[in-house]
Amino acid sequence: MTTTKISVPLLDLKLQYETLRAEVEPMLHEICDSQYFALGPKVVELENEISAYVGARRAIGCASGSDALLLALMALDVKPGDEVICPSFTFFATAGAIRRIGAVPVWADIDPVTYNITADTIAEVAKNCTRLKAIMPVHLYGQTVDMDSVLETASSLGVPVIEDAAQAIGSRDATGAMAGSRGTIGCFSFYPTKNLGGFGDGGMITTNDDALADRMTKLRVHGGERRYYHSEVGINSRLDALQAGVLLIKLQYLEKWHASRAKNAKLYNDIFGAAGSIGLVTPQPPTVPARHIWNQYILRVKDGKRDELRDHLTDQGIGSDIYYPVPLHMQECFADLGGLPMPETERAALETVALPIFPELETEQVEHVANTIVSFLK
Numbered sequence: 239m240t241t242t243k244i245s246v247p248l249l250d251l252k253l254q255y256e257t258l259r260a261e262v263e264p265m266l267h268e269i270c271d272s273q274y275f276a277l278g279p280k281v282v283e284l285e286n287e288i289s290a291y292v293g294a295r296r297a298i299g300c301a302s303g304s305d306a307l308l309l310a311l312m313a314l315d316v317k318p319g320d321e322v323i324c325p326s327f328t329f330f331a332t333a334g335a336i337r338r339i340g341a342v343p344v345w346a347d348i349d350p351v352t353y354n355i356t357a358d359t360i361a362e363v364a365k366n367c368t369r370l371k372a373i374m375p376v377h378l379y380g381q382t383v384d385m386d387s388v389l390e391t392a393s394s395l396g397v398p399v400i401e402d403a404a405q406a407i408g409s410r411d412a413t414g415a416m417a418g419s420r421g422t423i424g425c426f427s428f429y430p431t432k433n434l435g436g437f438g439d440g441g442m443i444t445t446n447d448d449a450l451a452d453r454m455t456k457l458r459v460h461g462g463e464r465r466y467y468h469s470e471v472g473i474n475s476r477l478d479a480l481q482a483g484v485l486l487i488k489l490q491y492l493e494k495w496h497a498s499r500a501k502n503a504k505l506y507n508d509i510f511g512a513a514g515s516i517g518l519v520t521p522q523p524p525t526v527p528a529r530h531i532w533n534q535y536i537l538r539v540k541d542g543k544r545d546e547l548r549d550h551l552t553d554q555g556i557g558s559d560i561y562y563p564v565p566l567h568m569q570e571c572f573a574d575l576g577g578l579p580m581p582e583t584e585r586a587a588l589e590t591v592a593l594p595i596f597p598e599l600e601t602e603q604v605e606h607v608a609n610t611i612v613s614f615l616k
């Protein structure tokens with residue numbers, strides 16, 4: 239078993255850029271020559287491509303995944319004091335968007351295997367709601383929630399579903415449908431660390447509802463359908479042409495990158511599986527036609543050894559991170575909210591660690607990371 243010190247970063251975007259430079263640079267010059275920077279034809283082209291890729295009737299570009307969530311809530315008329323069910327085990331933006339418009343995040347606990355909220359945990363917290371207005375599940379790490387049961391529960395509660403698909407472009411549920419294609423609205427992030435990442439911030443909203451799509455298209459430009467005529471108050475959330483240009487190029491490689499990530503995940507799982515019982519729980523890919531897109535590979539480390547293992551990886555020059563160390567119900571800014579106990583969320587925050595999974599990793603690097611972990615825990 240290898241113990242050589244080979245440094246492996248958690249993510250190296252420069253490697254990907256090297257493979258794209260020849261295509262990206264002329265496109266950047268083209269946009270500079272056009273001096274058309276905000277929205278415009280490149281953004282429309284990307285919206286059409288994403289709508290076709292995701293399988294949603296409409297796609298609307300916006301400035302970030304956080305804004306996508308905010309615009310979705312605004313378009314669904316979620317008002318101050320309304321309740322929105324969401325996970326506590328997610329990136330801050332999920333609940334941040336809800337709170338920012340004055341609505342109340344209601345925390346649902348996660349399934350310990352998928353790390354996603356479920357129809358059962360949603361139904362449990364819905365019992366205590368008096369002003370429930372929407373459900374906002376997150377397809378965490380690139381694996382969808384169980385859409386069939388979540389949609390059924392939402393329908394029985396009479397509320398829409400806003401899919402936070404920020405980490406999940408291209409992931410498929412048990413029916414084979416892509417994240418963002420079945421909920422009332424789907425929200426995507428093109429932050430650089432995502433499987434489809436731009437050169438800065440960017441986001442996209444998907445929906446099959448034309449009226450909602452038209453409203454969000456208006457809300458992203460200060461609520462004006464025509465320039466200088468405003469029927470309601472929106473926000474400034476335009477997607478840049480430069481981002482759209484980069485994303486259009488990258489979209490051509492997205493399926494290949496998903497496949498490389500899946501290959502890396504399988505290699506980790508094979509090596510950890512062969513190591514026997516060493517206190518690890520590996521992520522389980524769902525059965526086809528469902529698909530995990532492995533935005534993150536998350537390992538659960540038992541027996542209180544997660545932090546020790548992380549320190550060891552850092553000493554060995556191996557990148558790792560914790561997504562997320564402080565659940566949202568434990569954040570200072572949400573201290574007033576209360577809610578049911580969140581045992582699985584709190585356990586996941588203490589036991590999980592993200593390993594390098596990006597597509598350009600060499601097989602030897604994945605083996606080295608996995609073998610370093612196995613040697614340490616054995």
Ligand SMILES: Cc1ncc(COP(=O)(O)O)c(C=O)c1O
Nearest residue numbers: 302303304329331332404427429
């Ligand atoms: C689950 C989740 N929701 C929302 C967002 C917000 O996206 P953005 O960073 O593009 O605003 C992110 C981004 O990291 C995310 O991971």
